[in-house]
Amino acid sequence: MSVDEIFDKLLSHESIFKNKKVLSHDYVPDELPHREGEIRKLAYILATALRGGKPSNVFMYGKTGTGKTAVARYVLKKLTERGEKIGLEFAYAYVNCRYRKTNYRVLVKICEELNCGNIPETGLPADVIFDRIIKHIDKKERLVIIILDELDWLVKSSGDDVLYQLTRINNELENAQVSLIGITNDLKFREYLDSRVLSSLSEESIVFSPYNAHQLYDILKQRADMAFKEGTVSDEALRLAAAIAAQEHGDARRAIDLLRVAGEIAEREGDTKLLEKHIIKAKDEVEKDLIEAIVRDLPLQEQLILLAIVMVKTKGNGRITTGLVKKTYENICAELGYRPVTLRRINDILSDLEMLGIISAQVTSLGRYGRTKVINLEAPLRSILKVFERDENFSHVLESFKINEH
DNA sequence: TGTCCACTGGAAGGGAGGGCTT
DNA sequence: AAGCCCTCCCTTCCAGTGGACA
Numbered sequence: 369m370s371v372d373e374i375f376d377k378l379l380s381h382e383s384i385f386k387n388k389k390v391l392s393h394d395y396v397p398d399e400l401p402h403r404e405g406e407i408r409k410l411a412y413i414l415a416t417a418l419r420g421g422k423p424s425n426v427f428m429y430g431k432t433g434t435g436k437t438a439v440a441r442y443v444l445k446k447l448t449e450r451g452e453k454i455g456l457e458f459a460y461a462y463v464n465c466r467y468r469k470t471n472y473r474v475l476v477k478i479c480e481e482l483n484c485g486n487i488p489e490t491g492l493p494a495d496v497i498f499d500r501i502i503k504h505i506d507k508k509e510r511l512v513i514i515i516l517d518e519l520d521w522l523v524k525s526s527g528d529d530v531l532y533q534l535t536r537i538n539n540e541l542e543n544a545q546v547s548l549i550g551i552t553n554d555l556k557f558r559e560y561l562d563s564r565v566l567s568s569l570s571e572e573s574i575v576f577s578p579y580n581a582h583q584l585y586d587i588l589k590q591r592a593d594m595a596f597k598e599g600t601v602s603d604e605a606l607r608l609a610a611a612i613a614a615q616e617h618g619d620a621r622r623a624i625d626l627l628r629v630a631g632e633i634a635e636r637e638g639d640t641k642l643l644e645k646h647i648i649k650a651k652d653e654v655e656k657d658l659i660e661a662i663v664r665d666l667p668l669q670e671q672l673i674l675l676a677i678v679m680v681k682t683k684g685n686g687r688i689t690t691g692l693v694k695k696t697y698e699n700i701c702a703e704l705g706y707r708p709v710t711l712r713r714i715n716d717i718l719s720d721l722e723m724l725g726i727i728s729a730q731v732t733s734l735g736r737y738g739r740t741k742v743i744n745l746e747a748p749l750r751s752i753l754k755v756f757e758r759d760e761n762f763s764h765v766l767e768s769f770k771i772n773e774h
Numbered sequence: 775t776g777t778c779c780a781c782t783g784g785a786a787g788g789g790a791g792g793g794c795t796t
Numbered sequence: 797a798a799g800c801c802c803t804c805c806c807t808t809c810c811a812g813t814g815g816a817c818a
Contacts, residue, residue, distance in 0.1 A: 472802060490802045491793025667805080690781065713806055715782065731782065735816030738780025 384600040384635060384642060391595050391628035393621065396441045401590060402583040403435045406574055410443045413572050414547075417458065417511050418450060422545040425535065425569050429552060430576025433619030436551045439576075440515055459505075460513040465522035471530040474522060475501065478514060498533060502540050509543040520554040524723075528565050535568040578618025584610035587620050588627055596631065601642045605630065608647045626650050659751040662724055669709055673697055673717045675762060677727060678752055679769055681745050688743040690718065703765055718743065726752075 389395060400407060416423045428436045444460055451458050461481035468474050472490075475497045479487050484504040487497060505512050514534065516522070523531065537546050550569050558566055579587065588610055592601045609630070613623030627642075630650035634642045666674065676697035680688045694714055701708040709717075718741060721727045729741040745752075756762040 470803070488793055488802090490791080490804095491800095493794085493801050496794085496801090669805080709805085710807060711781080712783080712808080716806090719783095731814090733814035733816085734780080735814075736777095736779065736818095737816075738778085739814060740781050 382597075382640075384596055384640060385631060386597045387595055388628070388631075390591055391624055391631070396438055396445065397590065397594070399590070400435060400438055400442055401586045402579060403439050403576075406435070406439050406576060407443055409572075409574050410439060411446070414443060414447055414513075417447060417547075418454065418456065420456070422511065422538070423513075423547045424571035425548040425550070427550045427552070427570040427573040428576065429557075429573065431553050431578055431617050431619065433613075433617075433621035433623070434553075434576040434578055435620060436553075436576050437515075437517055440549055440551065444513060444515075457508065457510040458513065459510060460515060462515045462517065464517045465520075466518040469521055469525040471522075471526050472497070474516070474530055479504075482512065502537065505537075505544045505546065506541050507543070510545075512544055512546045513549060514546060515549045515551065517551045518553065519550045520552045520557045521723075523557070523561065528562050531565045531569065532562060535565055579614070579620055580618060581607075581610045581614035584613050584618065584620060584623050588623055591624055592627060595627070596642065600640065602644070605642050605644050605647050608644045609650075612647070612651055622654070625654050629654050655748070656751050656754075659726070659747045660755050662726065663747075663752050663755040668706075669713070670717050670720060671756075671762070672700055672704075672706065673714060674721060674726065674752065675756060675765065676700055677721075677743060677745060678749065678756070679766075681749070683769070688745075689740040690714065690743070691740060693718075693743065700765055703768065704761055715741075 390397070410426065410428075413426055414423045428440065430436050441462075444458075448458050448460075459482055461478045463474055463477045463481065465474060468477050472494050475494060476487050476489065479485070479497060479501055482501070482504060484500055487500075516531075519531075531550075534546070534548055548569060558570070561569070585607055588606045592606060606627075609623055609626045612626065613619055616622055626647060627650075630642055630646040633649050633653070634646045637646075639646070663671070663674065673693065676693045677688060679700075680692050680696050684692065690711075694711060697714065698708045700706075718727070718729055722729050726745070726747045728744045728746050731739065732742045733739045753766070756766060
């Protein structure tokens with residue numbers, strides 16, 4: 369099909385989308401089905417703010433896609449609206465710590481969100497930024513709510529220094545007040561925190577349980593009605609998407625992704641209705657894209673280690689151990705002319721890959737034969753290989769070691 | 775029952791990339 | 797330009813360890 373034909377085909381059909389934005393990650397709908405309880409709880413906690421008080425800090429737990437972020441954004445939106453009516457000002461800063469794993473970067477993001485002016489990604493001392501934030505916040509009498517999403521990533525990689533500072537920020541403020549909302553999907557996360565931080569941060573806590581298939585269906589139905597033109601989405605497709613997402617830990621975000629991608633596929637194929645087959649295709653595509661993007665963006669050394677794991681898995685029989693990976697990795701480095709990193713570093717890289725969900729690893733004792741990590745590849749081999757095959761160097765290595773999919 | 779393997783993972787620090795202030 | 801401070805990726809050093817085997 370030529371490019372012109374592709375365009376012609378697309379234009380000859382009317383789009384099935386009415387408002388695609390509704391299916392994007394940062395869209396917050398006017399109603400959040402099946403989260404009424406959580407919304408109410410958070411509203412109670414934050415309501416103090418309307419009387420000029422400082423709401424307690426809140427900790428929200430729950431797996432990904434259980435509506436934590438959405439609930440927070442929703443309640444804050446309402447709070448802001450109500451505040452405006454009665455002449456109270458609220459400001460809030462949303463920081464996703466998954467992408468900002470250092471204390472400094474989190475502070476920079478808070479600055480950005482609160483419009484404290486431009487701050488470079490590196491260079492300034494952390495306490496300077498902190499002072500700047502304090503000064504900026506304290507200019508007016510107001511409540512500032514700082515939302516720290518996926519907090520576990522920050523604490524695991526950089527400790528809880530910033531959290532400690534933030535929990536004590538109110539001591540330094542004269543006019544303004546700060547409340548914190550910490551969001552995490554790691555339920556065991558509390559163990560990593562200093563007890564002072566923990567007690568201050570979890571004055572209140574809200575637990576989010578995963579959605580089941582029925583609830584996911586309701587959510588999808590709501591979004592589909594807004595996103596697609598009437599009658600263009602089959603009910604079976606929605607139920608299938610809900611069932612798939614329910615299997616994957618009740619992740620609503622994944623369910624919505626599925627719906628969006630399925631819509632795009634249907635459109636691409638010139639279909640006028642979104643059907644189950646599109647959802648099935650979308651499932652593969654969403655998974656593939658996710659893994660491929662992660663693997664592609666990995667730093668060089670992490671890619672090399674992953675390549676080694678993949679090779680041990682395809683070639684070898686039985687378990688993948690750190691020692692085995694190290695040997696293979698060193699061979700690859702020799703082949704490509706890179707200087708290999710040390711064992712200690714390999715260990716950290718393995719932990720990184722585990723955090724990303726590409727592998728899982730368990731420290732196992734083999735008795736006489738020592739103690740090692742036993743590694744499992746969690747991501748589909750095909751997706752990883754696809755990325756490597758596209759790279760000239762890596763595909764060369766794959767070939768010279770005679771690795772292929774089968 | 776103790777030994778000892780093959781690691782694990784904490785601590786400290788370095789150096790290349792950057793940017794700030796003076 | 798000097799003197800700090802930041803990040804990221806990495807090194808060196810090292811104490812600690814679960815359990816098969818002698």
